Amino acid sequence: MPISVDPASHGRPRAASLPALAAVLRGPKDFELQEQSSPAMKASELLIRLKGCGICASSLPVWEGRPWFDYPLPAGIPGHEGWGEIVEIGHRLRRLLPDLRCGQQVTVLNDRAFAGYVTASVRDVAPLPESFAGRPFPGEAIGCAMNVFRRAAIREGQFTAVIGAGFLGLLLVQLCVDAGARVIVLTRRQSARKLAESFGAEATFDTEDWWGNSKKVVEMTGGRGCPRVVEATGLQFALDLATEIVAEQGKLIIAGYHQDGPRQINLQKWNWRAVDVVNAHERDRRRVIRGIADGIAAVEDGRLRVAELLTHRFQLDRLNEGFNMMVDRPDGFIKGWVQL
Secondary structure (H helix, E strand, O other): OOOOOOOOOOOOOOOOOOOEEEEEEEEOOEEEEEEEOOOOOOOOEEEEEEEEEEOOHHHHHHHHOOOOOOOOOOOOOOOOOEEEEEEEEOHHHHHHOOOOOOOOEEEEOOOOOOEOEEEEEHHHEEEOOHHHOOOOOOHHHHHHHHHHHHHHOOOOOOEEEEEOOOHHHHHHHHHHHHOOOEEEEEOOOHHHHHHHHHOOOOEEEOOOOHHHHHHHHHHHOOOOOEEEEEEOOOOHHHHHHHHHHEEEEEEEEEOOOOOOOOOOOOHHHHHHHOOEEEEOOOOOHHHHHHHHHHHHHHHHOOOOOOHHHEEEEEEHHHHHHHHHHHHHOOOOOOEEEEEO
């Protein structure tokens, strides 16, 4: 996706208006604000004024505190779903990439995005269409959903179970429905089940009685189970549930981020059913950026409805409140984001 030139700017940088504020995680559940000095910028980098950043469930352990974390964290961490605009362009980039312009709206791969400004390599940004101006767009999270979907290889008419209906799960529900799959959603909250149904899920089940409802899913599929099962919670029970409902020769796609200890799986069942297990996480930044670009296209052409999933907005000084809400997950909550 090329970055277009603003003829009025002639590719020249626009001065950034520093200072700004950044959030510092001083200790468990203790974000504090500090004034952010001007980030050191290389000649081959961009300076980006952030407009917002998503609050990701994968950041809960570091916010809650674990013995293996050292505090305080560097300013802006663990924000990694930022978007904003280019406000300065390194002189080397201005010579090599004249299509870059100040004022360009972008989403950025950077793990210090709970802050006013970040620097980034041009390889770590994805340009946003002008129609997205003023709209929140946590590109990294949306790119994750696109890459999970690509690796799941969903087929038309295929029973596909999605376990977990948070932000990631509900994005995947939309993508799978658009692909013509027969989507079954299993999640704890009634409001999330209703939202999944509004996106076209054929059936939804509670996970409080996941064992009993796993039997209903198998029954619904004629006793065969689901050829595709996407686990999108990062929790042990979801792996157990996925094992019960995946079909022989099916794919079990692990999209949830499992980070708070070892997991146990029934390998005998996986062996017997000849299940393919897909760890649908990406570490190649080029693939992540590709996923973000695919997500931008999916929003533009109407395959993804993102705005209604960004249910709660917070100012930076209320970041602890945003994390608390992610823990409590009241009815109606899907994803929070910080306005910067």
